[in-house]
Amino acid sequence: MAVAPPPVIVLVRPQLGENIGKAARAMLNFGLTELRLVAPRDGWPNPDAGPAAAGADMVLAEAQVFDSLAEAVADCTTIYATTVRKRGVMKPVLTPEAAARAVHAEAGRSAYIFGAERSGLETDDVALAHAIVTVPINPKFASLNLAQAVILLAYVWSKHAPSEAEGGVALASPPTVPLDPVAPHAELEVLIQHLVRDLDASGYFVPPERTEATLRTLRTALTKTGWSHNDIRMMHGVITSLGRKPRAR
Numbered sequence: 001m002a003v004a005p006p007p008v009i010v011l012v013r014p015q016l017g018e019n020i021g022k023a024a025r026a027m028l029n030f031g032l033t034e035l036r037l038v039a040p041r042d043g044w045p046n047p048d049a050g051p052a053a054a055g056a057d058m059v060l061a062e063a064q065v066f067d068s069l070a071e072a073v074a075d076c077t078t079i080y081a082t083t084v085r086k087r088g089v090m091k092p093v094l095t096p097e098a099a100a101r102a103v104h105a106e107a108g109r110s111a112y113i114f115g116a117e118r119s120g121l122e123t124d125d126v127a128l129a130h131a132i133v134t135v136p137i138n139p140k141f142a143s144l145n146l147a148q149a150v151i152l153l154a155y156v157w158s159k160h161a162p163s164e165a166e167g168g169v170a171l172a173s174p175p176t177v178p179l180d181p182v183a184p185h186a187e188l189e190v191l192i193q194h195l196v197r198d199l200d201a202s203g204y205f206v207p208p209e210r211t212e213a214t215l216r217t218l219r220t221a222l223t224k225t226g227w228s229h230n231d232i233r234m235m236h237g238v239i240t241s242l243g244r245k246p247r248a249r
Contacts, residue, residue: 008111012038015117017046019146021053026151028056030158035063036072077108081129092131096156099133104160180228191232
């Protein structure tokens with residue numbers, strides 16, 4: 001089965017070079033590299049884009065600039081307008097998940113289009129699209145910045161992407177770091193006794209008749225965690241330090 005080409009990311013009338021750079025960074029995080037700009041307000045290239053891209057220079061270097069959205073998506077077979085607003089045009093409305101599945105099922109090139117930072121996509125932009133992609137979001141604060149919107153769509157698309165062996169994009173989770181093994185209870189017991197001795201010496205157990213209940217509560221709290229050898233050694237140092245007189249400064 002042929003692998004569908006990755007979607008094109010189209011930024012329509014982006015205002016700040018910094019936001020273009022952040023969008024490029026978001027794209028490359030999830031294996032998308034084709035960026036198209038429609039009438040960027042401050043022109044292109046923009047010196048503010050590079051630092052914000054944080055290394056996604058290849059995306060910026062290959063970015064294409066167009067005068068109109070129609071020109072930018074001329075080679076695309078399916079166009080998805082990302083917006084949370086109703087624009088007076090009747091279009092199918094998809095979630096990012098549904099759109100991602102549709103993109104992967106397309107034989108031709110798909111495009112995700114994003115509007116300007118302040119105003120979003122205009123009605124004519126949405127009219128050109130085949131479907132609207134809307135992110136379920138808090139209705140009391142339905143505000144995503146440009147890079148956030150790009151990274152969300154790119155991430156959801158990547159979840160459905162085929163593996164590198166299947167002709168897809170090579171994505172990998174950060175390597176997992178194994179946790180330290182839990183120390184034997186004997187080590188924890190020594191720590192508890194150390195803590196109890198120092199608490200007793202400091203006069204913590206007041207009134208005396210509550211000592212047994214307090215010790216039980218203390219032991220219950222300490223045995224809830226999976227203390228490692230290094231954890232216990234550190235806590236011995238903490239307890240010992242608290243019992244010392246402050247150093248002169």
